[in-house]
Amino acid sequence: MIVVVDNRELVTNGYKSLFGSEGVSSAGFQVDEFRGWVETAADTDVSAVEAFLLGDFPERGAFTKLVRSRSNAPMIALSDARTLTSTLDLFAAGIDDVVAKPVHVKEILARVGAIRRREGIDRARSSVDEICVFNDGRDAEVAGEPLVLPRRERRILEYLVANRGRRVSKQQLFSAIYGIFDENVEENVIESHISKLRKKLKMRLGYDPVSSKRYLGYGIGV
Structure with a gap:
């Protein structure tokens, strides 16, 4: 999930729609709403955030410590009129990347992946046993062959x-x-998606790689 922060609903709603078209969930906040959410949100909600996209608002340089107190997800600042001084100030405050508008959401996702790789976490390609996924929109590979899945099951x-x-x-x-x-x-729709996904994986592999335990959840490689 990508969290978009900006006081302009046109910006937050626009990016939410664009991320959605790429199959990526997102949430939009105004500045004051975001501050309250970060301070009080459940750990499960914060852990679901893959990146924070911060619009052009004066307080964002001061938000980095607040965000870092809850999450290590990349923080990317959008700039309406980028200058050297403002860019250097944002990097000094702890922002991971600064991009000038307009920018395509695919570039934003690519920059998130690049930040993760610099941190030693390559999220463009991940694998476990006979399953390999590509978080750039490509179909997963299962037992050496592509497995075409609906968007939600792939995610x-x-x-x-x-x-x-x-x-x-x-x-x-x-x-x-x-x-x-x-x-x-x-929320129960997740159970339906997982059930369909597990059947497809079992048909391809000959066994179900997803284990589940009541009250503990789902896992692969556990």
């Missing part, structure tokens, strides 16, 4: 592989796939 598989070796709850999956404020979708 669930990517999330499970990214968190290989540990269990994730249904709530964590829902937040990562649909976003934390999607009230139009029931």
